[in-house]
Amino acid sequence: MSGMDRAAETTELRRGVLGPCVLALLAERPRFGLELVRDLSQADGLLTSEGTVYPLLNRLRDAGLVTNRWVHDDKTRPRRYYSITDQGREHLVAFRTDWSAFSAAVDGVLGIGADPGAGQRRRRVGGETG
């Protein structure tokens, strides 16, 4: 696989999980745009272009998972704060469940974990009994 293909694959992976990660951060507390972007950037490799977070936020809002409101503060400029909705929380819970099962399955197939050969062996056992 070429470097370009690998980068595209990583981008697809990142795109799929970025939305739930945004919801997870907003589930902790409401955040304004730059704050949210900076927190996402803390996770290594999750965010390559900070500007793409805003279209994602708008899509989550259109889907009813996120809401936003303007907050006027004397000390700072007016900021748009993003919050998770009840529907967003339900979505996040469902994603966490799916992700646990999914990542465990992928880890198993890829042989990632405490025992690097576990996935391979499991597959062989499955093949023998099936």
Add this chain to the structure above:
Amino acid sequence: MSALEHPLVARYLRELDVALDRLPPDAAAELAEQIRAHLEEALPPDADDKAVATVLAALGPASLVAEAAWPEVGTGRSAVPREPLSRRIAKSARKVPITGWLVIAALCIAIGLPSGTVIYWRTQSSLQFLTTSAWWSRADWSHEVDTQAAGATQETVPIRPGQIQGFAITIYNPSDMTQVIVGSADNISPGAPVPPQIAVSTTGTLRQSGEPHWVRYRIGGPIPPHSYRWVRVLWRSYYCYLNGVGSSQGTSDLLLRVRVGLITRTEDIQLGTEYAVGVFASGPHPASCGSQAVPHP
């Protein structure tokens, strides 16, 4: 000085505006506002070029930000936002080669011209009765009586079984096309096995006396646009459809088959009064009803 006025930021925002041009206006305006707010938060007003370049690099190319705002493939929304209808039509039109346009033009002419012509023919005004009328035969002139039937006035003459009877009227053509009377659409003479004969005068001369007999007639004759002609309606009377003294039958409107252009249509000419033949006590009596074969006039 705001960070947005820094030359690098200003250039980035211009690129962003261009990249967002294909988004719906509301979505484009909102995203531009979010990016501006991000830059104002991230950069102090006196940020140097290096700091600005670092923030812009982290933000990502303007085109990438705009692309991320396009609806995703596979979610039932199109990947690329739709352009205005006029622009899409113009773009599609440019894709059609000149030969394609020639074919389309030929088809439009081939379909549109005949259709338009037929519509033009069909919308021409119908012929109209022009108030002048007369019974055709001298034998009928002197015996005409006005009668009433169902509240309508009838100009009634005694039926002369087996004889040619009828009337002549003037008809006006108010349309812009010549109309040709090709025949009658119904059977005026009661019981006659053949339709009446319809003839049209060859000229429109209207004299003080002598007409309608002083003009020549032609079966299937034309009436030019905005002109009038005498129209003669003759039939051979058939007695047996009239049941005794006091009965009569006739018509108050003339249903004609008229050719306009290449189409033939039925026109209903309202006569204003009813022309009828009847059985009078003092009138001639039929010899019998035995003969069904009544020759055409």
